Amino acid sequence: MNDYERAAEKVDNKLKFYRNLIPYVCINAFLAIINAICSPHFWWVLFPVFFWGIGVLKDFLKAFVFQDICSDEYRERKIAQEMEKLSK
Structure with missing residues (x-):
């Protein structure tokens, strides 16, 4: 994934949050x-x-807090780390 795609994904997550x-x-x-x-x-x-707030909170966390953890690149890094551990 190149820099443009990563930036586009981050922007899309932020837009999704604001749209919600x-x-x-x-x-x-x-x-x-x-x-x-x-009915006061x-x-x-x-x-x-x-209940709707749970969804908004999820979008917020994905867009601003856990940006790297939610990416495919993070998954690939972790797989590579685990494979290194197994090969030792």
């Missing part, structure tokens, strides 16, 4: 308003916030 974050914030804010107006005694809005 913006609707997450807007829709959940709208749902929170509806929840506050219609039961906060059902926390269910979509939590």
Whole structure:
């Protein structure tokens, strides 16, 4: 994998995160308003916030925290390291 492909993959992961974050914030804010107006005694809005938030968190971690671990190049390096250990 060349430098361009690695950079393109990182940019794609960041774009995926932002494309998921913006609707997450807007829709959940709208749902929170509806929840506050219609049924303020039961906060059902926390269910979509939590479960959709898991997906947003996964995209964030993949785009900004674990960039190298999620790549194919990392996998190939680890396979080479394991093969070296086995050959000793």
